[in-house]
Amino acid sequence: MNLALVSKGPSCMFGSLPDETKMRYASIEDAIKSREKDERFEDCKTIIRDLYKPKNSGQSAEALKELKEHLDVYPLDESSNLDIPDPVVTFEEAFGDNEAIMKEIRKNGFTKPSPIQSQMWPVLLSGKDCIGVSQTGSGKKRSLSFLPAFLHIDAQLKQHAPNDQSRPSPFVLVLTPTRELAQQIEGEVKKYSYRGYRSVCVYGGGGRNQQMDVCKGGVEIVIATPGRLADLSAVGVIDLARVTYAVLDEADRMLDMGFEASIRRILFEIRPDKLVALTSATWPPGVRALANRYTKETVMAVVGTLDLSSCSNVKQYFEFIHEKDRFERMCEIVNFLNQRYGKAFKMIIFVKSKIMADHLSSDFCMRGVNSQGLHGGRSQEDRENSLKELREGKVNILVATDLASRGIDIPDITHVVNFDFPNDIEEYVHRVGRTGRAGRSGESMSFLWWNNRSSFAPLIEILERSGQEVPRQLRNDAQKYADKVARGEDGPRPPRKNMNQRENNFQQSY
Numbered sequence: 001m002n003l004a005l006v007s008k009g010p011s012c013m014f015g016s017l018p019d020e021t022k023m024r025y026a027s028i029e030d031a032i033k034s035r036e037k038d039e040r041f042e043d044c045k046t047i048i049r050d051l052y053k054p055k056n057s058g059q060s061a062e063a064l065k066e067l068k069e070h071l072d073v074y075p076l077d078e079s080s081n082l083d084i085p086d087p088v089v090t091f092e093e094a095f096g097d098n099e100a101i102m103k104e105i106r107k108n109g110f111t112k113p114s115p116i117q118s119q120m121w122p123v124l125l126s127g128k129d130c131i132g133v134s135q136t137g138s139g140k141k142r143s144l145s146f147l148p149a150f151l152h153i154d155a156q157l158k159q160h161a162p163n164d165q166s167r168p169s170p171f172v173l174v175l176t177p178t179r180e181l182a183q184q185i186e187g188e189v190k191k192y193s194y195r196g197y198r199s200v201c202v203y204g205g206g207g208r209n210q211q212m213d214v215c216k217g218g219v220e221i222v223i224a225t226p227g228r229l230a231d232l233s234a235v236g237v238i239d240l241a242r243v244t245y246a247v248l249d250e251a252d253r254m255l256d257m258g259f260e261a262s263i264r265r266i267l268f269e270i271r272p273d274k275l276v277a278l279t280s281a282t283w284p285p286g287v288r289a290l291a292n293r294y295t296k297e298t299v300m301a302v303v304g305t306l307d308l309s310s311c312s313n314v315k316q317y318f319e320f321i322h323e324k325d326r327f328e329r330m331c332e333i334v335n336f337l338n339q340r341y342g343k344a345f346k347m348i349i350f351v352k353s354k355i356m357a358d359h360l361s362s363d364f365c366m367r368g369v370n371s372q373g374l375h376g377g378r379s380q381e382d383r384e385n386s387l388k389e390l391r392e393g394k395v396n397i398l399v400a401t402d403l404a405s406r407g408i409d410i411p412d413i414t415h416v417v418n419f420d421f422p423n424d425i426e427e428y429v430h431r432v433g434r435t436g437r438a439g440r441s442g443e444s445m446s447f448l449w450w451n452n453r454s455s456f457a458p459l460i461e462i463l464e465r466s467g468q469e470v471p472r473q474l475r476n477d478a479q480k481y482a483d484k485v486a487r488g489e490d491g492p493r494p495p496r497k498n499m500n501q502r503e504n505n506f507q508q509s510y
Contacts, residue, residue, distance in 0.1 A: 049127025134303035313436035
């Protein structure tokens with residue numbers, strides 16, 4: 001049976017099942033159960049899953065105990081008795097028997113795994129599905145996208161003759177919410193050039209024909225956004241039935257962006273015994289439902305709390321300031337940072353709209369401040385160029401919409417400013433998480449006004465969870481708003497004695 005000719009991609013919620021088959025199922029849950037006997041997967045070779053060979057690196061019991069204090073690890077189905085491997089303290093414990101992997105790790109200058117990596121690697125290498133929930137900037141992408149995947153590909157290829165042109169391809173799928181994140185993951189994969197394994201990055205806005213040509217040439221790893229992947233699967237360019245290792249990166253973000261139906265269609269096209277790795281910064285009901293439906297024998301690895309919280313590495317400041325005064329205040333902050341750090345600081349300024357991003361960038365230009373803008377209305381080439389200039393230090397200020405709040409992995413961002421405070425408190429967490437990444441420290445400044453009042457109470461909860469100081473005025477205004485709501489009122493901004501008095505700002509932090 002030639003699998004390449006069977007799966008022609010998802011045409012509806014039930015994938016490519018024949019019409020008469022679809023009618024036999026009252027729901028997608030019934031269809032999912034039925035695919036265990038789906039003929040598309042009859043000739044698939046058994047997945048070699050358990051690849052883990054624990055290696056003692058000589059680390060002390062104290063080091064392991066300290067690492068476990070940062071982790072909460074348990075079966076997703078708490079009634080099960082899964083054998084969960086201990087976290088690894090060093091790279092050698094996970095990959096010490098594979099000199100090719102270790103050589104690449106040393107070449108790229110990594111020193112030790114992050115807490116989430118230390119647990120997810122041994123779980124995935126032992127053949128169990130794994131869900132990693134941790135705050136943004138904690139190393140989730142590197143933990144999943146390629147290191148365990150490389151060894152997984154090695155194992156599957158042993159079942160095929162070296163020159164077997166019919167061998168399955170691709171083995172690994174990394175599904176991610178945005179083109180920027182997909183490109184970043186592809187860049188990380190290519191750094192390793194492990195055994196010449198080929199990868200392709202498919203995303204909307206890129207050259208479709210070029211992406212199709214690369215896929216047709218054969219790849220082991222596909223990194224994709226849901227929309228473009230569904231497109232290429234539908235025309236038979238990518239055979240998802242062949243995938244044995246699936247990564248859902250930033251699953252909460254994909255659901256927020258409305259990709260749930262696409263994700264379900266894509267997963268339905270993949271063999272049911274695949275290995276699944278899922279990462280998320282939060283644990284909302286939608287992500288829980290996705291995990292319960294599409295994973296088996298699953299280990300949860302949580303860094304921090306399942307409750308929404310901001311990064312403790314980021315010192316978070318707030319100023320209550322009228323909207324018309326924000327730009328002048330922003331210029332003061334930029335001038336202060338320029339005087340103190342020169343070009344050593346990198347800042348993302350978040351705004352609520354494309355128009356505001358363009359206006360603010362232009363206003364900075366008029367003041368002689370070199371900056372770049374980033375939003376969905378700009379061409380892909382312009383967006384890539386903006387990020388490139390920020391990474392390379394040609395500019396040190398990026399004015400962006402929430403397009404940059406997730407998936408933009410520039411590790412040396414030192415400051416984040418919420419010029420427009422977001423309507424969604426979860427978005428605040430992800431914006432702030434653009435700095436203080438991978439153990440670094442960072443600072444954020446948020447401009448607040450009474451029109452942000454509905455966010456005050458949840459913001460206080462976020463700050464308290466992450467051990468941040470809560471400004472007195474924020475507490476007072478949150479209480480005033482709660483009192484008004486209790487009385488059935490929601491009037492104008494309450495008077496303030498001196499709005500020019502700032503309790504917390506960048507200057508006063510030094």
